[in-house]
Every structure is written in C-alpha cells, then in structure tokens.
Amino acid sequence: xxxxxxxxxxxxxxxxxxxxxxxxxxxxxxxxxxxxxxxxxxxxxxxxxxxxxxxxxxxxxxxxxxxxxxxxxxxxxxxxxxxxxxxxxxxxxxxxxxxxxxxxxxxxxxxxxxxxxxxxxxxxxxxxxxxxxxxxxxxxxxxxxxxxxxxxxxxxxxxxxxxxxxxxxxxxxxxxxxxxxxxxxxxxxxxxxxxxxxxxxxxxxxxxxxxxxxxxxxxxxxxxxxxxxxxxxxxxxxxxxxxxxxxxxxxxxxxxxxxxxxxxxxxxxxxxxxxxxxxxxxxxxxxxxxxxxxxxxxxxxxxxxxxxxxxxxxxx
Amino acid sequence: xxxxxxxxxxxxxxxxxxxxxxxxxxxxxxxxxxxxxxxxxxxxxxxxxxxxxxxxxxxxxxxxxxxxxxxxxxxxxxxxxxxxxxxxxxxxxxxxxxxxxxxxxxxxxxxxxxxxxxxxxxxxxxxxxxxxxxxxxxxxxxxxxxxxxxxxxxxxxxxxxxxxxxxxxxxxxxxxxxxxxxxxxxxxxxxxxxxxxxxxxxxxxxxxxxxxxxxxxxxxxxxxxxxxxxxxxxxxxxxxxxxxxxxxxxxxxxxxxxxxxxxxxxxxxxxxxxxxxxxxxxxxxxxxxxxxxxxxxxxxxxxxxxxxxxxxxxxxxxxxxxxxxxxxxxxxxxxxxxx
Numbered sequence: 219x220x221x222x223x224x225x226x227x228x229x230x231x232x233x234x235x236x237x238x239x240x241x242x243x244x245x246x247x248x249x250x251x252x253x254x255x256x257x258x259x260x261x262x263x264x265x266x267x268x269x270x271x272x273x274x275x276x277x278x279x280x281x282x283x284x285x286x287x288x289x290x291x292x293x294x295x296x297x298x299x300x301x302x303x304x305x306x307x308x309x310x311x312x313x314x315x316x317x318x319x320x321x322x323x324x325x326x327x328x329x330x331x332x333x334x335x336x337x338x339x340x341x342x343x344x345x346x347x348x349x350x351x352x353x354x355x356x357x358x359x360x361x362x363x364x365x366x367x368x369x370x371x372x373x374x375x376x377x378x379x380x381x382x383x384x385x386x387x388x389x390x391x392x393x394x395x396x397x398x399x400x401x402x403x404x405x406x407x408x409x410x411x412x413x414x415x416x417x418x419x420x421x422x423x424x425x426x427x428x429x430x431x432x433x434x435x436x437x438x439x440x441x442x443x444x445x446x447x448x449x450x451x452x453x454x455x456x457x458x459x460x461x462x463x464x465x466x467x468x469x470x471x472x473x474x475x476x477x478x479x480x481x482x483x484x485x486x487x488x489x490x491x492x493x494x495x496x497x498x499x500x501x502x503x504x505x506x507x508x509x510x511x512x513x514x515x516x517x518x519x520x521x522x523x524x525x526x527x528x529x530x531x532x533x534x
Numbered sequence: 535x536x537x538x539x540x541x542x543x544x545x546x547x548x549x550x551x552x553x554x555x556x557x558x559x560x561x562x563x564x565x566x567x568x569x570x571x572x573x574x575x576x577x578x579x580x581x582x583x584x585x586x587x588x589x590x591x592x593x594x595x596x597x598x599x600x601x602x603x604x605x606x607x608x609x610x611x612x613x614x615x616x617x618x619x620x621x622x623x624x625x626x627x628x629x630x631x632x633x634x635x636x637x638x639x640x641x642x643x644x645x646x647x648x649x650x651x652x653x654x655x656x657x658x659x660x661x662x663x664x665x666x667x668x669x670x671x672x673x674x675x676x677x678x679x680x681x682x683x684x685x686x687x688x689x690x691x692x693x694x695x696x697x698x699x700x701x702x703x704x705x706x707x708x709x710x711x712x713x714x715x716x717x718x719x720x721x722x723x724x725x726x727x728x729x730x731x732x733x734x735x736x737x738x739x740x741x742x743x744x745x746x747x748x749x750x751x752x753x754x755x756x757x758x759x760x761x762x763x764x765x766x767x768x769x770x771x772x773x774x775x776x777x778x779x780x781x782x783x784x785x786x787x788x789x790x791x792x793x794x795x796x797x798x799x800x801x802x803x804x805x806x807x808x809x810x811x812x813x814x815x816x817x818x819x820x821x822x823x824x825x826x827x828x829x830x831x832x833x834x835x836x837x838x839x840x841x842x843x844x845x846x847x848x849x850x851x852x853x854x855x856x857x858x859x860x861x862x863x864x865x866x867x868x869x870x871x872x873x
Contacts, residue, residue: 244831245829245831245832246831246832246834247648247650247831247832247833247834248629248631250637250638250834251741252740252741252831252834252835252836253736253738253739253740253741253836254735254736254738254741254742254743254744255736256732256735256736257732257735257744257745258732274860275860275864278860278861278864278865279864282864282865282868283868285868286868313731313732314729314730314731314732314750315728315729315730315731315732315745315746315749315750315751315752316728316729316730316749316750316751317729319710319727319728319729319730320729322710322712322727322728322729323709323710323729323731325710325711325727326709326710326711328708328709328711330575330706330707330843330846331706331707331708331709331733332707332846332849333707333709333731333733334709334710336709337709374861375857375858375860375861376853376854376857378856378857378860379853379854379856379857379860380853382853382856383846383849383850383852383853384733386842386845386849387703387706387707387737387842387843387845387846387849388703388707388733388736388737388842389703389736389737389738389739389741389836389839389840389842390736393736394842394845397845397848397849397852398848398852401849401852401853401855401856401857402852402856402859404856405856405857405859405860406859406860406863408860409860409863409864412864413867423872424872426870426871426872427864427867427868427870428867430866430867430870431863431864431867434863434866434867435863438863512736516736519831522836523831523836523837526836526837526838526839527831527837527838529838
C-alpha cells in the first residue's frame with residue numbers, strides 16, 4: 219500500500235521534470251499523487267469496456283439484420299452480442315475485490331452511480347442476449363426469440379456508452395475532463411468493432427452492412443479521438459505520451475487499416491478476416507489507451523493541481 | 535445519538551438509508567431541492583442527513599476541525615486510530631519524506647500526518663527553498679543562499695483524514711449502497727455490503743478511500759461511528775495532545791475556525807487559511823476541514839476539489855446522444871444495398 223516518494227521532488231520542489239519542459243511549475247507533497255490511482259485491473263476492466271461496447275453494437279446489427287432478412291449476419295450479430303456481454307459480465311465480476319458479492323450490484327438502483335445504472339443495463343441485456351443466442355443455436359422458440367432480440371437491441375445502444383460515463387464520473391482528470399468526447403469515442407469504437415466482426419464472420423454476400431459499419435465506425439472513432447485530444451488541453455499530454463500514447467497511436471493505425479480493408483473486403487475472404495482482426499484490436503486498444511491515460515493523470519499530481527489552480531471555480 | 539431520540543435507532547436509520555429510496559439523490563424528477571435551495575448533486579446543503587432520509591430528530595452534523603498551526607507531529611492520532619479501529623500495520627518503509635513514513639491515507643491508514651520542512655525569513659515569513667533534493671530547474675530555486683535572512687526552519691505538520699464531504703463522490707458512485715450517509719452527516723462504508731468494485735477509489739477527489747489488498751473491500755475513516763453513539767469523541771481527537779484535532783458539531787467548529795483564523799492573522803500569520811470549510815466549494819464543504827499555513831497542494835490536498843457527480847446530468851446527456859448516434863449509424867449502414 220505504500221509507495222516510495224520516487225519522484226524525488228522535495229516537499230517544496232516545484233516540479234518541472236525532464237520531458238515536461240512546457241509545463242507550468244507547481245507545488246506538491248513530495249511529488250506524490252493527490253488522488254488514488256484506480257484499483258481496477260488490467261486486462262479485466264479494459265476488456266469489460268471493449269466487450270460491452272462490441273456486444274451492444276452487435277445486438278443492434280443482429281436485430282436490424284433480422285429485420286432486413288440477412289440471416290447469417292443476424293446470427294453473427296446476436297451471437298456476438300451474447301458472447302460479448304456475457305464475457306463483459308465475467309470480466310466485471312473478476313475485477314471485483316469480492317467477486318462472490320457481485321449480485322450486490324443489483325441490490326439497489328442508484329441513478330447517481332453510473333456503475334449501478336450500467337449494471338441495470340448490462341444484466342438484462344446479457345440475459346436477453348444469452349436467451350436469444352440459445353434460441354439461435356438450438357432453434358428453440360424462434361418467434362419469441364425474435365421479439366426478445368428486439369428488446370435487447372433497445373437496451374443495446376446504452377451498452378456502447380454507459381462505460382464512458384462510468385470513467386468520466388471520477389476525479390481522474392484524464393477521464394473527467396474528456397467527459398464530453400469520451401461517449402462518442404466509445405460509441406463509434408463499438409460500431410467499428412461489431413462491424414469488423416460481422417465483416418469477418420458473416421459470408422461476404424451478406425456482410426455489406428457490417429463492412430459499412432466497419433468503415434464509418436472506424437472513421438468516427440478516429441475523428442472523435444482527435445476531437446478529444448484537441449479539447450483536452452493539458453490533459454492531452456497523457457493521451458499522447460507514454461504507454462497510453464503508444465497504445466492510442468497503434469489503435470489509430472489499426473482503425474485506419476480496418477476502414478481501408480473494409481472497402482475491399484467484399485472481394486476477398488482473407489481481407490475480411492484481416493478487417494475483423496484489426497477492427498477488434500483497434501477497439502480494444504482504444505479502451506486500453508483511454509484507461510491507461512486516465513491512470514497516468516491519477517499518478518501525476520500535475521494533472522490535479524494545475525488545472526484546479528488555473529481554472530478556478532469555472533466549469534472543469 | 536441522544537437517548538431520547540431512540541425511536542430513530544442508528545441501525546434502523548442505516549438500514550433505511552441503504553434502501554433505494556434513501557440512496558436516490560437525483561434531481562431528475564420532482565421537487566428535490568435541498569432546504570438551502572441548492573442542487574442535490576452539488577452546492578450548499580444545510581443538512582446532508584435529512585437529505586439522505588433521516589428524520590428531523592437525527593443528531594447534529596459532527597465533524598473535525600484540524601488546526602495544523604498547533605500540530606506537533608506526534609502521530610498520536612495515527613496510533614489511536616489504528617488501535618481503536620484495529621487497523622493492521624501496513625509497512626515499515628523509510629520514505630525520506632521528513633518524518634512522514636506513512637505516506638498517504640488508505641484502507642488501513644485513516645489518519646495520516648504530513649510533514650513539510652521549509653526555510654523561511656523570520657521577519658517576512660517568506661518561504662525560501664530549503665534545498666531538498668528535487669527535480670526543479672535552477673531557475674525555480676532562486677533565493678537559496680542569496681537570501682541570508684532565511685534562517686528559520688518551519689515545520690508544517692498536518693493530520694489528514696477523510697473529509698466527510700457534504701456531496702461525497704464515493705457515496706454517489708457506490709453501486710451497491712455500501713457507502714451511506716450516517717445520522718451524524720458522515721460518510722461510512724458498510725463492510726458487509728461492499729463488493730469491492732473499487733469505483734469509490736478514483737471517485738474521491740481527495741484520494742482518501744482505498745481497497746484493502748487482502749480482503750478486497752473499501753475502507754476509510756468512519757469518524758469512529760462506533761464511539762459517537764456512546765457519546766465518545768473519535769479516537770484521534772481524544773488522543774490529540776494539542777487540540778489540533780477538534781471534534782464537535784460542524785456549525786460550532788466553523789465558528790471556532792473563523793475565530794482562530796482571525797487570531798492568527800492578527801498575530802501576523804497572514805499565510806493561515808481555512809480549507810474545506812466553505813459550503814459553496816466544489817464538494818459543498820467538508821465535514822472535516824482544516825486550518826493550513828500554506829497552499830493545500832503542499833500538504834498533498836487538491837486546491838479546488840469537485841464532486842464530479844455535479845456533472846452527471848450533462849454526462850448522461852452526452853452519453854445518450856452518443857448512444858443514439860451509434861444506433862442511427864448502424865441503421866444507416868443497413869439502408870444501402872447488399873454489396
């Protein structure tokens with residue numbers, strides 16, 4: 219529980235550490251963090267973020283494919299929705315300090331807690347999606363399953379963005395100060411992830427909507443991420459440097475590759491598989507990069523002290 | 535809890551507050567403005583316990599006023615807290631941070647005494663860099679050596695603790711209802727409910743609450759909830775030999791703090807300031823507030839903390855629009871042909 223004062227700055231040291239030449243000097247307590255770094259584990263929580271988003275967009279894809287008569291794409295969408303949301307639930311439970319008490323998440327409904335609201339979205343969504351998937355695989359009660367899939371698809375869009383509010387409603391500067399853009403990054407990233415899986419897993423003759431999702435979702439993710447960094451001010455440094463910067467740059471290359479590949483995936487099965495891989499990796503890397511950027515802004519007191527000092531009581 | 539108020543038993547109060555009705559603090563529907571007329575998610579709030587659903591007979595809001603100008607750094611508060619609350623030893627490292635080998639508040643440290651060494655000019659009380667090993671560029675340490683009047687060493691000591699915020703982010707975001715508002719207006723964790731999700735940890739703008747590495751639950755100062763009911767003061771305040779830690783009804787503490795501040799200013803200690811006493815600040819004022827002799831960040835405190843739930847309606851709106859965008863984007867992708 220204890221960490222050494224490894225930053226070495228004296229209690230009175232104005233921190234202007236190497237590599238941060240453009241930073242305003244600020245005072246701190248031996249360079250130690252002011253807020254606590256999230257105790258959420260890797261890969262549990264980044265996986266939870268990715269899987270839930272992918273499942274949400276897949277559910278919408280599956281339900282619309284069902285409406286429009288794409289039977290194979292429907293199958294991919296509904297199975298990905300069930301698999302993704304089920305795995306998301308498992309990742310969340312595995313991250314708990316006391317996993318056996320996971321049902322306490324459903325003990326109350328608290329509108330002030332994004333995790334409570336999120337649990338009340340995730341639990342029915344994963345249950346409905348799981349039931350639909352069983353019907354999809356066994357053929358049991360198929361007419362009923364179509365209705366249930368529609369219900370799941372109504373909850374599904376919220377699955378793509380509630381996790382952004384979950385991160386943003388914390389004192390972590392890297393997440394709270396990007397609270398306006400984060401839901402859009404996650405929403406488009408989810409559409410891209412579902413589209414990429416649809417492109418790779420459904421027959422090419424049926425995957426046209428999925429390919430469009432991969433293209434538009436990836437481009438939207440790139441655009442939203444760019445807006446996020448431009449509006450992030452001082453926080454942008456955490457998104458551009460270190461492990462988060464490397465991860466997010468990789469995610470951008472992968473997303474661009476996914477979008478480009480999806481344009482040509484109609485003609486080649488191997489390209490379609492590459493689209494699925496790159497889109498999945500891009501979406502997962504985006505979540506992990508955002509997660510890591512937030513952790514960095516929690517570790518470094520600069521991100522807490524200087525914005526609070528300079529922005530006063532204004533809207534932060 | 536006063537005996538004549540026994541109809542509202544503390545445990546019943548706790549149990550009821552943990553129900554959905556007791557926890558819901560949204561301003562989304564109905565006339566939910568606080569008695570002070572503020573938003574329930576942020577801003578001044580006269581009586582957090584009443585807002586959480588306790589009856590009018592609940593006790594006064596209790597708190598701490600930590601006057602660091604008389605703290606001698608004895609750490610009796612840390613020891614008394616550990617002893618009373620049965621908190622285990624959590625490391626015996628030497629940190630090189632003056633006398634502070636505790637380093638921070640956490641799951642097993644609910645009081646933490648900070649030590650800061652400064653060299654000052656005794657006549658002007660201006661602070662001069664003491665030349666501690668640092669990463670600062672030379673330009674940030676101008677006066678060292680040049681200012682021969684900087685002869686006095688000043689030791690800043692401050693006993694940090696959970697702030698028991700008027701608008702507590704940890705309580706707001708807790709998904710299980712484990713974190714509740716007590717009848718004393720404090721914020722406490724119900725260990726038998728907490729499932730260790732960890733959301734409270736990054737939500738706290740002060741970095742107070744933490745997950746216990748061994749048992750997985752969230753822990754922090756309870757203001758000695760188990761002593762208050764018997765009319766006892768919290769262990770730390772009882773142990774404090776200089777009355778640096780003062781415990782009492784928050785209204786009285788605020789008045790006392792203003793008097794003390796005035797007194798110090800008259801004595802020429804113009805650097806004295808109150809921290810966390812202002813009900814209009816970002817967390818609606820702290821139940822545990824401080825008199826400091828330097829900027830908050832020098833003690834490891836955030837200069838202007840905010841309960842981020844203040845922005846929850848706006849964040850929910852952004853998320854809803856983004857979710858609708860995602861749905862419409864997918865729908866648009868199904869409009870085209872099959873190629």
